[in-house]
Amino acid sequence: MLKPFDKPIYTTRPVLPDINKVNLRLIEVWESQWLTNMGKQHEYLENELKKVLKVKSLSLFNNGTIALMVACKSLEISGEVITTPFTFAATPHALNWAGLEPKFCDIDEQTLNINPQKIEELITVNTKAILGVHVFGIPCAVKEIDDIAKKYDLKVIYDAAHAFETELEGIGIGNFGDITMFSMHSTKLMHTIEGGILTYKDQELGRKINQLKNFGIDTNSQEQEYDLIGLNGKLNEVQAVIGQEVLKIREIERQKRSKILNLYNERLSKIEGITMVSRGDTSQESFQYFPIRIRDSRVTRNILHNRLQDYNIFTRKYFYPLCSNFNCYKNIDTANPFNLPVANRISEEILCLPYYGGLNDNDINKICDIIENIME
Numbered sequence: 001m002l003k004p005f006d007k008p009i010y011t012t013r014p015v016l017p018d019i020n021k022v023n024l025r026l027i028e029v030w031e032s033q034w035l036t037n038m039g040k041q042h043e044y045l046e047n048e049l050k051k052v053l054k055v056k057s058l059s060l061f062n063n064g065t066i067a068l069m070v071a072c073k074s075l076e077i078s079g080e081v082i083t084t085p086f087t088f089a090a091t092p093h094a095l096n097w098a099g100l101e102p103k104f105c106d107i108d109e110q111t112l113n114i115n116p117q118k119i120e121e122l123i124t125v126n127t128k129a130i131l132g133v134h135v136f137g138i139p140c141a142v143k144e145i146d147d148i149a150k151k152y153d154l155k156v157i158y159d160a161a162h163a164f165e166t167e168l169e170g171i172g173i174g175n176f177g178d179i180t181m182f183s184m185h186s187t188k189l190m191h192t193i194e195g196g197i198l199t200y201k202d203q204e205l206g207r208k209i210n211q212l213k214n215f216g217i218d219t220n221s222q223e224q225e226y227d228l229i230g231l232n233g234k235l236n237e238v239q240a241v242i243g244q245e246v247l248k249i250r251e252i253e254r255q256k257r258s259k260i261l262n263l264y265n266e267r268l269s270k271i272e273g274i275t276m277v278s279r280g281d282t283s284q285e286s287f288q289y290f291p292i293r294i295r296d297s298r299v300t301r302n303i304l305h306n307r308l309q310d311y312n313i314f315t316r317k318y319f320y321p322l323c324s325n326f327n328c329y330k331n332i333d334t335a336n337p338f339n340l341p342v343a344n345r346i347s348e349e350i351l352c353l354p355y356y357g358g359l360n361d362n363d364i365n366k367i368c369d370i371i372e373n374i375m376e
């Protein structure tokens with residue numbers, strides 16, 4: 001048996017700016033005596049993010065889930081929303097919290113995203129929107145989804161929790177659909193410890209989004225008017241300075257992950273039983289996760305996942321269990337595994353390997369040696 005790693009190797013580790021630089025920024029916030037409620041640091045981060053994501057308008061949130069809930073609420077729709085079951089719990093949960101009913105659609109074998117060819121058969125008179133997820137930063141079929149939405153007069157929301165800086169032909173992924181959500185959770189390459197972003201084009205919608213994230217207060221009115229039922233979704237000034245510092249070092253992290261990606265591809269594509277996941281047809285990718293599929297092999301995904309733990313390597317089965325198989329969703333009509341064969345199969349095959357800049361070539365080679373050994 002190869003020697004295990006001395007320290008645990010996780011699926012991801014947060015991108016951490018120099019603590020001395022963070023401390024200086026915290027002093028700045030302390031001295032300003034302005035800690036939250038859309039302060040100077042919040043405004044600065046918003047403007048920086050607009051440039052990085054190549055979007056005209058965005059709003060910051062205290063986490064991605066709240067951002068997605070507000071996105072759903074802001075569209076003022078009620079009824080069914082067609083979405084993917086191959087995602088994190090937050091996606092269907094946000095729909096429910098906004099009073100909407102998720103309808104699960106099967107996914108595409110290559111992109112692992114909602115299959116546009118399967119959407120139309122789920123449309124009923126109650127369908128009001130499509131919620132696509134750019135899973136692992138792989139873009140959804142945005143053109144096909146847009147065509148369906150136009151044909152049936154549906155809203156389109158994208159969950160781009162994994163797709164920070166993903167671009168299609170140079171266009172920021174946040175420009176597609178009515179609203180796009182990005183997560184800035186600590187496990188994301190770009191983060192504010194906890195945080196989220198909504199991007200949108202419609203300024204009136206943006207006004208509503210900003211109102212909803214701030215208890216429903218209409219900041220434009222003379223008196224404090226409450227004409228919407230909002231919540232508290234605000235990102236504070238400490239989170240905002242952390243975000244600014246992470247933003248400064250993200251390019252270095254992206255380059256490190258790009259190198260790791262090449263090394264993984266070179267090594268793992270040669271191992272029998274491992275299928276590489278296509279990274280999607282992007283002009284720029286997010287470098288967020290490194291998923292592989294284990295199939296047609298004596299060693300199953302679960303065996304590989306468990307055996308890797310003997311070597312101190314902790315992978316994650318994103319996304320198993322499938323959302324449609326959760327106790328809270330399994331009884332809805334579209335959750336039947338019979339209707340979702342591809343998603344159910346991929347959920348049994350998928351494994352996200354350790355993927356972060358802190359791993360050097362030796363680490364990656366060692367992980368690959370161990371995988372090779374287990375798969376033999």
Ligand code: T4K
Pocket residue numbers: 010011012013014063064065066087088090091133159161162183184185186187195196314316318
């Ligand atoms: N939509 C999608 C498609 C999403 O994937 C997510 C979140 C959302 C919406 C909602 O966005 P947020 O509300 O979170 O902004 C993690 C994250 O908590 C979650 O943000 C993420 N997706 C999901 C895919 O992964 P867990 O339960 O897998 O996290 P955990 O604690 O196991 O951490 C993963 C690895 O990271 C661990 O192996 C250890 C390492 N880690 C984690 C943390 C928190 C660290 O090294 N340091 C840390 O501080 O959910």
